[in-house]
Amino acid sequence: MKIGYPCINRTIGCTCGRTFRLKNFSEDRLEETVRSNLLCLLNILKFNVERTILFFRITSDLIPFASHPVCTFHWQERFQEQFKEIGMFIRRHDIRISMHPDQFVVINSKDDAVVERSIKELEYHAQVLDLLGLDRSAKIQIHVGGVYNDKEKSMQRFIDRYNALDDLIKKRLVIENDDTSYTVTDCLRIHFATGIPVLFDYFHHQLNSSEEKMADAFELLSRTWSEKDGIMMVDYSSHHGRGSKRSHAFTIDLRDFTSFLEQSKPFDYDVMLEIKDKEESALAALQAVKKDSRFIKV
């Protein structure tokens, strides 16, 4: 088991998701931003490795406007060496990597233009992981998409669109159960039709499930990950006591986390802590988990 946090480190004081407004776009600005984002990414990974945090989600903002028509700059070639260096660091320390494109990626949309943009965005994510030289256990996680008042048809549309994707994307794509529309059971059905692995989101499962017990969900979903895909990824978070029921907690509730670990006992997986204070909670969770046999210190 590895523990990780998404995208942002609040200790180091750099961000690997620096971006800028579209109207200020220039190649120079893009080049400078990407350079600084990549430097920061390596710094964060080093920070993490020193603390045995071996799971990390790379921000989609790493290359601003990468899939936008305005971007004709060949960042892939320009930064090839930096990607290679970071990739070597990741492999040397056996860091698990994920990416999570934002909500605009909807491959089952009824609007072809949305689908087209979504695929471009997925291509960009796949390119980043390819440039890092990572194997197919580095994943890109997305939601199934919209329901459009007809879940059956919308699921079928996802399946058809997924099947038509380039293998460079397919080999990295996984779906996760979401908090409003597609449950673990829905995702499993899509898995059986496509072979796509399913990432388990603990928080979403509490908000939106169709009966399944958590242990059953672990059992079923862990089997959707093949040897090459690596062990199952799990998103963990709990909700903010005072905010809306969908908002994420500011810091980890170790009692809840420990109970979550207990419930998932027989299974091994990598867990991403979607919690606002980031590495702070990851370090606390690490302490809680160190007694667990699934966690092997590197």
Add this chain to the structure above:
DNA sequence: CCCTGTCAAGTCACG
């Protein structure tokens, strides 16, 4: 310097 409206992109729940 600080404040705050706005930022490429979609969909849905909630009030």
Add this chain to the structure above:
DNA sequence: CGTGACTTGACAGGG
């Protein structure tokens, strides 16, 4: 019907 939520607030213009 408008707003906020989502994996993550940050940018930048105006005072």
